[in-house]
Amino acid sequence: PAKRVYRGIEVLARKTAGDRLWFQASYAYSSLRGNYDGGVNENVDGETTPGANRDFDYEALWQNAYGILALDRPHRFRLDGYWTTPWRLSVGLQAFAASGAPLNRFGFFNDAYGAAIFLEPRGSAGRLPTFWGADLTLDYPILVGPVTVTLRAYVFNVFNKQIAASRDETWSLNASGNYPADLFDPDQPNSNDNYGKITSRQDPRLFRAAVKI
Numbered sequence: 001p002a003k004r005v006y007r008g009i010e011v012l013a014r015k016t017a018g019d020r021l022w023f024q025a026s027y028a029y030s031s032l033r034g035n036y037d038g039g040v041n042e043n044v045d046g047e048t049t050p051g052a053n054r055d056f057d058y059e060a061l062w063q064n065a066y067g068i069l070a071l072d073r074p075h076r077f078r079l080d081g082y083w084t085t086p087w088r089l090s091v092g093l094q095a096f097a098a099s100g101a102p103l104n105r106f107g108f109f110n111d112a113y114g115a116a117i118f119l120e121p122r123g124s125a126g127r128l129p130t131f132w133g134a135d136l137t138l139d140y141p142i143l144v145g146p147v148t149v150t151l152r153a154y155v156f157n158v159f160n161k162q163i164a165a166s167r168d169e170t171w172s173l174n175a176s177g178n179y180p181a182d183l184f185d186p187d188q189p190n191s192n193d194n195y196g197k198i199t200s201r202q203d204p205r206l207f208r209a210a211v212k213i
Contacts, residue, residue, distance in 0.1 A: 068123025
């Protein structure tokens, strides 16, 4: 049977000081375990078709399939704040940090599915680095007769961190000389020189400006 079990606990603090200052901080500790990543499973081949999931297509795909699911993040922290200064400038801050995503080691299954066999229990091949960042917004209103013109600036990824967001998880690209006897063998030879290399990163710093009337 398909299983997807989330357990978590969250602590949240919120503070307001008049109509000028507001902030909220939260921390969540959780786990996500099972053998089913959901109807939309982007962790496998970028699959984004709702309801299309290969997890149970073949019995061989069940081997080592129960474990840490793709969206498991044991630690999550978030801070949001907004301050209207005495000079009419408003400052907004959104900051976050989360554990890196779990990694897998996939072995060759067949020509149609490519690397689809879990050579180790799901999600047990390490983790990506801690993913964190901060965004900043600035608002400044200008009165023009009966109209308020607000100049607005956004800075996404303030610290310009470009943390690894994914790595190549394919261990074997093709059948070995012992195939299919070593189909589930974690010691089968590595036939992918790109295994473990970074395939995507956090978006770099971005500036955006707007005018609200």
